Amino acid sequence: MSLNFNPKEGLIVVPTRLFGSQGDIIVHLALDTGATGSLINWDVAVLVGYDPGVVQDRVQVTTGSGVEFAPRIEIIRIETLEIVRENFPIICHTLPPSANVDGLLGLDFFRNTYLNIDLVSGSVDVKIPDNNGEGRIRR
Numbered sequence: 001m002s003l004n005f006n007p008k009e010g011l012i013v014v015p016t017r018l019f020g021s022q023g024d025i026i027v028h029l030a031l032d033t034g035a036t037g038s039l040i041n042w043d044v045a046v047l048v049g050y051d052p053g054v055v056q057d058r059v060q061v062t063t064g065s066g067v068e069f070a071p072r073i074e075i076i077r078i079e080t081l082e083i084v085r086e087n088f089p090i091i092c093h094t095l096p097p098s099a100n101v102d103g104l105l106g107l108d109f110f111r112n113t114y115l116n117i118d119l120v121s122g123s124v125d126v127k128i129p130d131n132n133g134e135g136r137i138r139r
Helices: 042-047
Strands: 002-004 013-020 023-031 039-041 058-063 066-080 083-093 103-105 114-118 123-129 135-137
Touching: 023 042, 039 042, 042 083, 058 083
Parallel strands: 023 103, 039 083
Antiparallel strands: 002 123, 013 023, 013 066, 039 103, 058 066, 066 083, 114 123, 123 135
């Protein structure tokens, strides 16, 4: 699967579908290879039916303002770039309005895939290994 973006502008924003007990929603997540874990805005989690406030699982998150502990929920299903993850753990945190995204797609989402970000042409290509371990482009 390929996604085009403007390489002369800021973030690489990936439309992503999240599923919860209240239905599904398309959100805009920044592709962040500097993040080991994926993250969604607390309000988005609530909108699709999760309650991060009652979750016992908390993880340490390093932000620009320091270290915090944030709830980690398990999303029923998350889909983007033709990748589907079920029962996917994701961190909930409040993002500032200036972020202009609903969260981050971190390295955990792209595990077991080939990810190529071309900052010259402005494309993201995701290859999912087939049964032989060979990569193939999902289009």
